[in-house]
Amino acid sequence: AQTVTQSQPEMSVQEAETVTxxxxxxxxxxxxxxxxxxxxxxxxxxxxxxxxxxKQQNATENRFSVNFQKAAKSFSLKISDSQLxxxxxxxxxxxxxxxxxxxxxxxxxxx
Amino acid sequence: ETGVTQSPTHLIKTRGQQVTLRCSSQSGHNTVSWYQQAxxxxxxxxFQYYREEENGRGNFPPRFSGxxxxxxxxxxNVNALELDDSxxxxxxxxxxxxxxxxxxxxxxxLTVL
Numbered sequence: 427a428q429t430v431t432q433s434q435p436e437m438s439v440q441e442a443e444t445v446t447x448x449x450x451x452x453x454x455x456x457x458x459x460x461x462x463x464x465x466x467x468x469x470x471x472x473x474x475x476x477x478x479x480x481k482q483q484n485a486t487e488n489r490f491s492v493n494f495q496k497a498a499k500s501f502s503l504k505i506s507d508s509q510l511x512x513x514x515x516x517x518x519x520x521x522x523x524x525x526x527x528x529x530x531x532x533x534x535x536x537x
Numbered sequence: 538e539t540g541v542t543q544s545p546t547h548l549i550k551t552r553g554q555q556v557t558l559r560c561s562s563q564s565g566h567n568t569v570s571w572y573q574q575a576x577x578x579x580x581x582x583x584f585q586y587y588r589e590e591e592n593g594r595g596n597f598p599p600r601f602s603g604x605x606x607x608x609x610x611x612x613x614n615v616n617a618l619e620l621d622d623s624x625x626x627x628x629x630x631x632x633x634x635x636x637x638x639x640x641x642x643x644x645x646x647l648t649v650l
Contacts, residue, residue: 430579458636459636461638463641468643469625469643469644470641470642470643470644471580471627471629471641472641473638473639476638517579517580521636522636526570526582526585526593526595527570527572527580527582527639528582529572529579529580529581529582530579531578531579532578532579
C-alpha cells in the first residue's frame with residue numbers, strides 16, 4: 427500500500443517570505459517519484475516540482491525546492507520569496523508504476 | 538499545442554442516472570488518467586488508459602468505467618449515480634504510462650441530487 431500525509435491543512439505567509447509545506451509518505455516500492463502539484467483557485471492542477479527517489483540531490487525549480495529525506499520518507503516543499511500567485515492548494519503525490527499517483531489531502535497556502 | 542480539455546464544465550444529475558464525462562488529451566499524449574476530487578480533498582485515482590487499454594485501476598466500483606479512443610481522447614462513465622459521486626472529476630494526460638508528468642484538465646463538476 428502507499429499512503430501520503432500532509433499534516434498542515436492551511437498555512438499563511440507574507441509576500442517575499444519563505445514557507446515550507448510538509449509531506450510524509452509510506453511506500454513498499456523501491457523505485458518511485460515524488461511530485462508537488464499546485465491547484466490555484468481556478469482549479470487546473472499544474473506541476474510544481476518533481477524528485478526521483480534514487481537521486482540524493484534535492485530538486486530545485488526557481489523559487490521552489492524540496493527537502494527529500496528518503497529514510498524518513500519525508501518530502502517537504504520550500505517556497506522562497508512568496509508571491510501572491512502562489513496562493514493555491516498544494517498536493518504532494520508520490521507515485522510508482524504500481525500505485526500510480528496517490529495524492530495527499532493538500533495544504534491550502536494563502537499569500 | 539492544445540492542453541487537456543474536458544466537457545462539460547458542470548453537470549447536475551439525479552440519483553440512479555448515468556453520466557458520461559469527456560476528455561481530450563494533450564497533443565502527443567497517449568495516456569489518460571481519471572481522478573475524483575471530493576470537496577476539500579485530494580484527487581483519488583480512478584483508472585488509467587494507455588493506448589486504448591485500461592492500465593491500472595483505483596479503489597472504485599465497476600459502475601465507474603471508461604474508454605479511450607484511437608485519438609487518445611477518453612470518456613468516463615458512471616452508472617447508477619449516488620449522492621457521494623458528487624465531486625470534481627479531473628482528467629490528466631501524459632506522454633507515457635510510466636511515471637511522467639501529468640497535465641491536468643480544468644475538471645467537470647458533477648452534482649448528484
